[in-house]
Amino acid sequence: MPGRQNPTFRQRRLGAELRKMRERAGLGGSQLARTLGVSAAQVTQMESGKTSVSMDRLQTIAAACNCDNQLFIGTLSGISTRKKGWWERYRHQLPDTLLESAEHEDFATGTIRHWASAIIPGLLQTEEYARGVFNRHLPPVPADELNLRTSFRLERRARFLEDPRKKLEIYIHESSLVTRYGGTAVLRSQLHSLIDDTAGEAVCIRVIPFAAHTYPGPIENFAYSYGQVPELDTVEMEASTGPIFYDSLNELESYRRVLDRIEKSSLDADESRDLIHHTAKTLKG
Template sequence: MPARSVITARQERLGVELRKLRERAGLSGREAARALGIAETKLSSTEVGRVGVSAERVRHLAGEYACDDAELVEALVSMATERERGWWEEFRELVPTGYLDLAELEHHAAALRTYQSMHIPALLQTEEQIKAIFTATVPKLSAEEIDVRTRFRLRRQDVLGGVGYRAVIHEAALRVRAADAKVARHQLLHVLEQTERPQVTVRVVPFDVDNYAGVDTPFVYANGPVPQLDTVLADTPHGGAFLDAEAQLSRYREVLRKVEGVALGVVESRNFIHRLVQQM
């Protein structure tokens, strides 16, 4: 297969998972390439996502690496054989690459969970809220850039029609006004409307909750078809970071357990947001 000019995060992840299988088998790149009868450079290019890999080759690699996890192997085969271009490709070179990778991650997720402390989750934002957030971006965006990024974020929200979505939102995020009171009120009403969908759950962590030290990094946890393919997108001060090491995934699963443990229940959270709306 020819080398790719653009490597997506998902293609890179496939290569990473194939490398993990090799390393668990205790094989160096040279040893694995020799056993497979291919050049070491070709194996290396596969493991960084620079070249594609066939379903047959994935199964061959899994066999050579003595991987007997059939579900994981088939999930990797599915990743390797994806050929359909996603809607996000329409926006390539129009929005940052990380936006495209996030949309692709959401599209393929078995379920999505998020914790947000400063903003309403992107998938629950109104058009006015989105525009206000991008208008405040530093450095300043042009009117055209704001329009494109707004359209892209709204398109991402289509995923809520087919995937389970659980959001934990701190009270601070509910009270932050990206624009004025009218926009803020409409935004809260929109969140309430979205929670009427059976697959969408929103829970609130209020300011006055006990035994809560806070979480410093907003994040999205995307469940893969098997736990090994889960992914976290952490919202760092320097941009989004995709995390997939087992230790990292385990940490964020624990964070989710803790914030969900202190959050109000589903009905209590709806009532809480209703009261905030009435105060505006």
């Protein structure tokens, strides 16, 4: 049976975890293949997300790798049997890179910590602000696709914020509060929306002010999501060609340290809220 040509984020992540499980056990692909009674090529297909992995097969792999972390194995079983998500309605209409961000957000089971240096993160964007962001693309996005991208982004926002399991910690530089995607009126409305978003407990926004000498993080925007088990934490780095995902333990630890340093450089939540309100009030143009 031919493998998938374009495995999704979730399928690739399941395969990556199987590979890491095998490597921790000190097994080569051929060794595991002999234990499973399959070809080495089939093991490669599973570990690249190109072949489905049944619950029984997953349990057999875990036993062969001497993995007895039942919470971790159970979480992987949930990934392997997961039904298609809401974003699949947009498949073949929007770039797969946009769908992968939504799938990553759905994959997270707790808090997502997001750093952005010069833009309001997508999960908190208003409709007109999102249009302003998409309109900066060169070459310009066709009108039909612009409408579809905007609708998709708003659905991402709504579904995430409606999920009681999830929380959002946003860290932004003050430059994000004055960069006018869509114009001054659009930005002012966006800032008021941020104030409304922080009224509850699901969203916390922290701002690094211009007065800070520097900020201890990358220029690129990234999100750190917490999984059901620590092994399934994920970092999503934004890039012009689409998101790049990191999941090795060393990479995850590095980004946690970066976020902790960013947090120490930020105003607290109340001070940040006051700054956003003041900026919205004093915008000119």
